[in-house]
Amino acid sequence: MLIRLNWITLRVRDLEASLRFYHSMLGLPIQRRFESRGRQIAMLGSENETKLELIEGSEPLLKPEAGVSIGYEVRSLDEAMEQLAALGIPIARGPVQPNPHxxxxYITDPDGFEVQLAEHT
Structure with a gap:
């Protein structure tokens, strides 16, 4: 059996606030927005990569304290930190360098989920 990761779902309180964070600030493209069973949904991410699905609702099944983080790779961590500072997004933890490469x-999204930005050298 061949499988691949298609998307990760986060249930968020305010879809517009989450879209400002993930799309406007971090630059993830919005692939599509739609409504399903009365819930607003957005799929974010570039073509041919794992998507982030945001579902607006009041009952998150996955809570930030569950210990889950979403990881994205950046070309330059220093540039990313400068851009985050300019956007007023605080660094929650780090930088951490567990090995030379x-x-x-970590930063946090509007719902408190951790987002890891990593640079591999």
């Missing part, structure tokens, strides 16, 4: 930081 990897550096990363």
């Amino acid at each position: 990897l550096r990363f930081i």
Whole structure:
């Protein structure tokens, strides 16, 4: 059996706030927006990569304290940190360099989910 990761779903309180964070600030493209069973949904991410599905609703099944983080790779962590500072997004943890080839930081989205930005060298 061949499988591949298609999307990761986060249930968010305010879809517009989450779209400002993930799309406007972090630059993830919005692939599509739609309504299903009375819920607003947005799929974000570039073509041919795993998508982030945001579903607006009041009952999150996955809570930030579950210990789940979403990881994205960046070309330059230093440039990413400068852009985050300019956008007023604080770094929650890091930078951490567990080995000579990897550096990363954590930021949090509007619902408190951790987003890891990593640079591989």
